[in-house]
Amino acid sequence: MLKTIPLIKIRKFLILILIFNFIIAFYEYFFQTYLYEALASRNGDEILLSYREISGNVIRSKGIFAGPLSLGNFALGITLIFRKNKYIYILSLLICLMCNARLGILCLAFIYFLDYWKFNFKKIFSLFPVAFFLFLIATYILDTSGLLRIINVFDLQSNNHTMRLYFMASAVSLFGDYSLVEMFFGNSGALLAKVGNNAESGWLTLLVENGVVGLLFYLGFWIYAFLKSIRLKLDSGSSSLIILFVIMGSQTYYLSVIGPFLFWVPILKNYIKPKQL
Known part of the structure; x- marks a missing residue:
């Protein structure tokens, strides 16, 4: 049965879900509101997981999932399954940035250096456009609270x-x-x-x-x-x-x-x- 897992066949379907989540996450990130709000049980009470309840003072998208963590895990998980697909990698990275999934961002950064950047002294200059890209993200995409939340992972x-x-x-x-x-x-x-x-x-x-x-x-x-x-x-x-x-x-x-x-x-x-x- 394991040999019949149709990973190649479901790849397109998963990419469509990833794109769909990216579009929703993009909307949620820039308009700072969720398309729908999930219910959760805490200490026997039902709580509406509104945008402010989940995000607090940090802008965090969640797509079709119940919360930002689930969206980040989905994006990272799809990347682990289809490591050779650079389009999945890029979409997943952008999604993790918009949902402020710190572990996802760190893991995807690690994957970048494993899969897309082979070290030698000539290629060290290729880090400059990467650094510039990260600067643009930090300046124009991530809000200050979101950036501090990511940095806080090292504290x-x-x-x-x-x-x-x-x-x-x-x-x-x-x-x-x-x-x-x-x-x-x-x-x-x-x-x-x-x-x-x-x-x-x-x-x-x-x-x-x-x-x-x-x-x-x-x-x-x-x-x-x-x-x-x-x-x-x-x-x-x-x-x-x-x-x-x-x-x-x-x-x-x-x-x-x-x-x-x-x-x-x-x-x-x-x-x-x-x-x-």
Whole structure:
């Protein structure tokens, strides 16, 4: 069944969705309003996720998704699946900028240096137009709050990082208090009941929610795919899997509506003969 995944056939469809989201994101970014507002449940209460509720003082698009993070993850995920398509890369980068998806921007910058810029002393001058392009984005596209939010990702003392580490530490602490059965099979909802949030890490959330068995199921496929990509010398495949591992370590990437697709397809690609991709 894995060998029949029609990635080439669905590529055009996914590009159309990406373009559609880009158009909506462009509208939302410059008019600072959402086409629709989703509902979310917090502490048993339904909350309307309005533009100001989600964005605060930062301009962030969300396209057809419930929030900016999901849109950024979608754009980044499609890039990981179709690494050789430069049009998907450009669209994804612009989308991540408009939804201020910091992890997406960093990962796409990493992909640029892996796929589109080969170092030598002559090509070092090619960084100048890239720097100029980034300057234009910082000056004319990103608002000041959005730019500061991106820069803030490098501030390890920020409240965002502090809370993330708190949730991760809480997950590890909770797992340490589990019974033997819970360690193997998890305790769904226990972390949410304890701290009111997930672990802010896909791997740790799998561990506390689904136990060692659930974590090894996901991690086992990832390890096998990674080792196979190295054996077949698939550079883009192995680097995509490393990026996927990092994303899963820093957010619950697999939990959104489209999350399972974005997690499993980059992995299952390595079970298919390269010509079929």
